[in-house]
Amino acid sequence: MDYVQHAFYKASHWNYENSYSQLTTTARALLDFETPRGLRLNLSSLSSPNFATSYAIGSVGLVDGSLSYLYTSLPLHTTSQSGKIDLHDVIHGYRQIQELRRPDQPWMWEEWQGGKRIDKRTSLLYGRLYLPQSTLEALYLRRISPTQQLKLSAVSDGRLRNGGTILALHQYDVGKYSAETLYSTDGGLLGLRGIYNFGLDPRKENTEAPRTEDRFYGRFSAGAEMYYGSLNKSGGVSFGGRFATLPAHKGAPLTATLTLNPLMGNLSTTYAVKAGKNLALCSKFDFNVYSYESEVKLGCELWRMKTRVPEKKERSMAAKLEWRLDPVEENLAPVPEEVAGVLKARVDQSWKIGILWEGRVKELLFTLGSSIDMKRKDQPFRAIGLEIQYSS
Amino acid sequence: MAFNFNWSPLTADADFYKRAQEMLTTALNKSPKPPIIVDDILVNELNLGSVPPELEILEIGDLAEDRFRGIFKMCYSGDAFLTLKTRVQANPLNTYLFSKPSFTSPQPLAASSGLTIPLQITLSEIKLSAFIILVFSRQKGLTLVFRNDPLESLKVSSTFDSIPFVRDYLQKEIEMQLRTLMMDELPAIIHRLSLRLWCPEFRAKEEEELAQAAKQDEDEVAVDPFSSPPQDAVDSRGNVLDASEISSLSLDGGSEIHSLFSQKNLLRLAALTDSHRTLSLFTPSIRDAVFRAWAGPSERSDSAGSSTPATPSLQRSNSSLGTSTTYTFNRGSDDGHGHLPSRPSLVSMHSATSGLGLGAGRHARSHLRKKKTRVVNLRKPKAIDDLVSESGDSDASSIAPASEPIMPTRILEEPEDNIIDPPQSPQRVRFRDSSVDVSPSKARLPARPSINPLSEQVTVDPVPSVEKSEETVPIFSREHRPSLNSLQYPAEKVPMTYTPTPILTSSDSSILSQAWVLKMANEIARRSQDIDHKATTEGFWSQSQLSRDEREDTPPPAYQAAL
Numbered sequence: 001m002d003y004v005q006h007a008f009y010k011a012s013h014w015n016y017e018n019s020y021s022q023l024t025t026t027a028r029a030l031l032d033f034e035t036p037r038g039l040r041l042n043l044s045s046l047s048s049p050n051f052a053t054s055y056a057i058g059s060v061g062l063v064d065g066s067l068s069y070l071y072t073s074l075p076l077h078t079t080s081q082s083g084k085i086d087l088h089d090v091i092h093g094y095r096q097i098q099e100l101r102r103p104d105q106p107w108m109w110e111e112w113q114g115g116k117r118i119d120k121r122t123s124l125l126y127g128r129l130y131l132p133q134s135t136l137e138a139l140y141l142r143r144i145s146p147t148q149q150l151k152l153s154a155v156s157d158g159r160l161r162n163g164g165t166i167l168a169l170h171q172y173d174v175g176k177y178s179a180e181t182l183y184s185t186d187g188g189l190l191g192l193r194g195i196y197n198f199g200l201d202p203r204k205e206n207t208e209a210p211r212t213e214d215r216f217y218g219r220f221s222a223g224a225e226m227y228y229g230s231l232n233k234s235g236g237v238s239f240g241g242r243f244a245t246l247p248a249h250k251g252a253p254l255t256a257t258l259t260l261n262p263l264m265g266n267l268s269t270t271y272a273v274k275a276g277k278n279l280a281l282c283s284k285f286d287f288n289v290y291s292y293e294s295e296v297k298l299g300c301e302l303w304r305m306k307t308r309v310p311e312k313k314e315r316s317m318a319a320k321l322e323w324r325l326d327p328v329e330e331n332l333a334p335v336p337e338e339v340a341g342v343l344k345a346r347v348d349q350s351w352k353i354g355i356l357w358e359g360r361v362k363e364l365l366f367t368l369g370s371s372i373d374m375k376r377k378d379q380p381f382r383a384i385g386l387e388i389q390y391s392s
Numbered sequence: 393m394a395f396n397f398n399w400s401p402l403t404a405d406a407d408f409y410k411r412a413q414e415m416l417t418t419a420l421n422k423s424p425k426p427p428i429i430v431d432d433i434l435v436n437e438l439n440l441g442s443v444p445p446e447l448e449i450l451e452i453g454d455l456a457e458d459r460f461r462g463i464f465k466m467c468y469s470g471d472a473f474l475t476l477k478t479r480v481q482a483n484p485l486n487t488y489l490f491s492k493p494s495f496t497s498p499q500p501l502a503a504s505s506g507l508t509i510p511l512q513i514t515l516s517e518i519k520l521s522a523f524i525i526l527v528f529s530r531q532k533g534l535t536l537v538f539r540n541d542p543l544e545s546l547k548v549s550s551t552f553d554s555i556p557f558v559r560d561y562l563q564k565e566i567e568m569q570l571r572t573l574m575m576d577e578l579p580a581i582i583h584r585l586s587l588r589l590w591c592p593e594f595r596a597k598e599e600e601e602l603a604q605a606a607k608q609d610e611d612e613v614a615v616d617p618f619s620s621p622p623q624d625a626v627d628s629r630g631n632v633l634d635a636s637e638i639s640s641l642s643l644d645g646g647s648e649i650h651s652l653f654s655q656k657n658l659l660r661l662a663a664l665t666d667s668h669r670t671l672s673l674f675t676p677s678i679r680d681a682v683f684r685a686w687a688g689p690s691e692r693s694d695s696a697g698s699s700t701p702a703t704p705s706l707q708r709s710n711s712s713l714g715t716s717t718t719y720t721f722n723r724g725s726d727d728g729h730g731h732l733p734s735r736p737s738l739v740s741m742h743s744a745t746s747g748l749g750l751g752a753g754r755h756a757r758s759h760l761r762k763k764k765t766r767v768v769n770l771r772k773p774k775a776i777d778d779l780v781s782e783s784g785d786s787d788a789s790s791i792a793p794a795s796e797p798i799m800p801t802r803i804l805e806e807p808e809d810n811i812i813d814p815p816q817s818p819q820r821v822r823f824r825d826s827s828v829d830v831s832p833s834k835a836r837l838p839a840r841p842s843i844n845p846l847s848e849q850v851t852v853d854p855v856p857s858v859e860k861s862e863e864t865v866p867i868f869s870r871e872h873r874p875s876l877n878s879l880q881y882p883a884e885k886v887p888m889t890y891t892p893t894p895i896l897t898s899s900d901s902s903i904l905s906q907a908w909v910l911k912m913a914n915e916i917a918r919r920s921q922d923i924d925h926k927a928t929t930e931g932f933w934s935q936s937q938l939s940r941d942e943r944e945d946t947p948p949p950a951y952q953a954a955l
Contacts, residue, residue: 021499137495155493167496182498187488191498225503227485233557234484236503259502264483266505288507 001044001126003090004052004070005141007078008124012143013104017097018178019171020193020223023240026255027270029092030282030299031346035354035369036385044391049075054391068128068137073120082391083363087339090365091358093301094272094280096253097219097244100175100202104146134158148172161186175202188230195223218245237263265290278303299346304359306340351375365389413438419577420476426565427490430508431479443470445520458530466522466542473516482507482558509551513566517547534586535579542574543567665908668915 009016016022038060046052050072057065079085111119124141140152149171156164165186172179175197182191198220220243228235240259245251254273260266265288272282279302286295319325341359351374358367367387372380413435420433445468454461481487485504489497522542527535548566552558660677 021501023501135493137493139495153496155496157493160493165492165496167498169498184496184498186492186496189488189498191500193501225500227498227500227503229484229488232484232488234488236483236485236500238500238502238505240501259505261502261505264505264507266502266507268502268505286505288505291507291509293508 020195036387040387042389046080072124074122193225217249304340305337434477437475441471460528464524468520513550519544
């Protein structure tokens with residue numbers, strides 16, 4: 001479902017990454033990945049370009065499951081078979097930020113027929129029902145304009161206060177900067193967050209070639225967020241900055257972030273580097289200036305590749321008839337390596353270890369994970385789980 | 393009336409503080425904590441202060457050696473204080489997100505980063521004002537319930553007193569927690585403690601299995617008669633019920649319950665009816681049945697004006713008389729004391745009514761007969777002493793010294809057989825009785841089994857006793873008799889003989905007992921006639937010696953006078 005949502009973003013030319021909330025995506029993917037618990041089966045299908053369904057069943061103590069449906073007005077033409085899907089799109093690892101793209105101009109969306117505009121705003125509807133808990137999730141996503149997007153998400157659950165919550169999020173992204181405002185019915189929380197990218201403005205035409213010969217060729221972004229709960233009179237503020245190399249960078253790609261919470265005195269730095277083609281390392285350091293509490297986390301990600309065996313070429317019939325060899329083909333594009341699996345591991349200062357192995361067996365995508373607490377010698381395995389996905 | 397608390401020894405005991413701190417710590421950490429508290433709550437310091445609480449008795453519902461029920465009013469505004477230590481999450485946004493579904497969470501990047509702060513809270517100036525309902529029974533322990541919210545006001549001082557928002561929040565949260573502690577946890581703790589103190593079997597049980605559920609089961613066993621159904625249960629038509637049928641019955645099953653009898657009890661009822669049909673004097677005892685006639689005296693004397701609990705005073709005044717009637721009366725009060733009508737928890741009241749009626753009728757007659765056979769009465773104290781000492785009833789044993797000095801030698805002469813084996817009662821019944829309840833000294837029911845042989849014996853052995861006692865103590869017994877009658881019995885006698893009948897007819901008991909009711913009514917009617925006819929018969933003693941049956945029907949002069 002996440003994959004389909006991202007496909008929607010991609011199809012509607014929305015830069016998902018250009019948001020303050022996605023500032024530390026890389027570190028989160030490498031350090032705060034979720035380890036599955038128990039056995040979980042996922043069955044998804046993109047039955048038509050506009051409609052997708054997904055069923056999940058899990059057993060953590062008792063059997064639970066969920067049903068989800070997704071409808072989008074924008075036809076999605078993406079591979080959905082789990083046997084063919086590119087694992088780089090499914091597995092969140094080190095995220096290479098891309099060059100900012102120039103936003104679409106409003107006229108690009110206009111469609112005219114017989115002197116009338118017939119274009120409609122694309123939207124996405126998504127609903128998910130968790131069965132024994134009777135929890136309903138709903139999402140409505142609408143592209144208002146090429147630079148704006150509205151996202152409404154709601155949860156209905158009898159156990160929650162007032163029976164559920166609604167979160168409204170309005171996003172405005174022009175490439176150079178992006179701003180978001182949000183409102184949550186729970187506690188009347190108002191939020192405002194924004195990010196500013198230093199460097200070239202993608203809206204302007206720039207002809208000069210990027211100076212890739214610098215030691216670091218990348219982009220620096222800075223942002224801030226502010227929340228205020230109008231009902232419980234509480235709030236929160238944080239600032240953050242990120243430097244990340246762009247794809248044109250010649251050296252090893254790296255991402256460094258710094259976030260600061262001035263109210264709580266919390267300071268957090270992350271540093272992630274893609275050390276090799278298949279290896280990414282990440283570290284995180286938290287420090288609180290008021291309570292002197294600190295935390296260190298280390299993580300790594302290792303991609304195991306499987307080279308596709310090149311097909312043995314038979315001499316073609318035509319060549320045989322002409323009594324000559326086939327012309328030597330220039331191997332223009334090397335056959336892309338296939339991902340066999342990804343191993344992720346993290347460890348923190350209290351020796352809590354998380355291990356995740358994601359890969360593909362035939363047509364099935366699987367995720368095998370465990371979280372281990374080395375401090376508890378008697379029962380180190382806190383959780384162990386296997387998740388199997390199949391989609392068509 | 394108010395209590396005078398001896399507060400200082402309690403506060404001086406260091407061990408008590410340690411234990412109290414531990415218990416409070418576990419109690420505070422048991423209930424789910426709000427997300428703002430990220431660590432265990434530790435009771436750091438506890439001081440009960442020097443000012444004791446004021447306790448006022450509002451009402452006493454029930455008072456006995458092993459039971460108590462009352463309502464108190466408690467006020468406390470002392471200098472006790474309590475210091476707690478914990479760690480709190482200072483970021484409101486973090487606690488805000490704690491219980492929210494992730495799907496709609498705003499997912500802040502760093503604004504929700506936590507800041508845990510060690511917190512020390514001192515609770516002082518506690519003002520309590522509560523109505524407490526206190527129920528104590530030796531079997532079920534001590535139950536304490538707050539009728540209203542006990543917490544009146546409380547001062548919470550903490551590390552964050554300078555920040556008004558945090559202070560208010562803490563005040564609110566702590567008051568809420570304390571209220572739940574007082575209303576829910578405290579009664580449970582006290583109940584458990586009291587059970588450990590007074591119920592040895594409970595303690596053993598608890599040591600065996602600490603599981604809470606098992607404990608509750610244990611408690612329930614005592615209450616629910618269907619959790620341990622009779623092994624040979626039959627329904628109202630005598631068909632044997634199997635275990636599944638019994639289990640299908642429930643306490644709130646309605647009228648069906650009353651049709652469930654133990655076969656043993658039915659046999660006993662049959663024996664009872666037989667004994668009355670044949671005018672046998674044997675009354676088989678029926679377990680777990682309340683004999684209303686026995687409960688009556690204490691009730692009546694209660695209503696007669698003595699505001700204090702009636703049973704002890706009754707015993708004392710009667711035992712000083714040292715005669716047979718004393719004993720019977722004592723017994724009655726004793727019994728009523730065991731099963732006051734005010735206790736609704738008694739099992740199978742309805743099904744017991746037949747037995748109840750029987751007992752009442754029987755008892756009433758025995759009462760009357762006691763009065764007519766004055767000499768016989770003298771022997772009873774002896775029986776009492778034996779039975780009493782056997783049963784080990786503490787109440788009854790107080791009677792023994794009073795009666796002993798009156799006839800210390802005669803007790804030895806008394807043949808033991810008379811107590812257990814009345815010569816007049818038919819052998820058949822006798823056997824059944826002995827097989828059913830082996831000894832009257834069963835610890836469970838000290839009073840009831842003893843009564844039956846006693847009353848039999850009273851009426852039944854005029855033959856041996858007349859010879860023995862007439863020579864020595866007739867005067868003695870005569871001395872007391874008139875006074876006793878005039879003092880205690882005038883009001884009682886008339887209702888006593890006639891009350892059983894309406895009770896029985898109204899009750900939905902078995903056919904057997906209904907038949908017996910008719911029989912009984914007839915007999916009573918006939919008796920009253922007989923009384924009229926033979927009222928003035930002076931040659932009573934010779935008559936009774938000559939024929940037992942006649943003696944049975946012959947009302948004594950005392951009887952008539954009483955009527």
